[in-house]
Amino acid sequence: MEQNRNNRTRRTLIIMYNAETGNAPLLKAAEEYGAKVIYKYGNFNGVALEIPEGKDITEAIKYFRAVEGVISVNRDNTVRLL
Numbered sequence: 799m800e801q802n803r804n805n806r807t808r809r810t811l812i813i814m815y816n817a818e819t820g821n822a823p824l825l826k827a828a829e830e831y832g833a834k835v836i837y838k839y840g841n842f843n844g845v846a847l848e849i850p851e852g853k854d855i856t857e858a859i860k861y862f863r864a865v866e867g868v869i870s871v872n873r874d875n876t877v878r879l880l
Contacts, residue, residue: 810874814844819867827865
């Protein structure tokens with residue numbers, strides 16, 4: 799996957815959702831947006847999505863923040879320990 803200088807994957811979002819709402823609204827929104835589900839986390843309520851080429855990542859963040867049940871939307875990031 800393509801990465802920038804900050805070691806952040808450029809087109810991946812990590813999205814957390816409310817357990818009571820579930821992931822159905824988020825997965826439907828992802829399909830409608832054309833995003834690919836990369837991973838459904840089993841230990842917590844979240845998914846990793848790859849945003850399609852040609853879509854602005856900032857606009858994608860705004861779009862997914864407005865989805866029912868979404869708690870947070872963050873760009874994927876790699877942390878390096880010193």
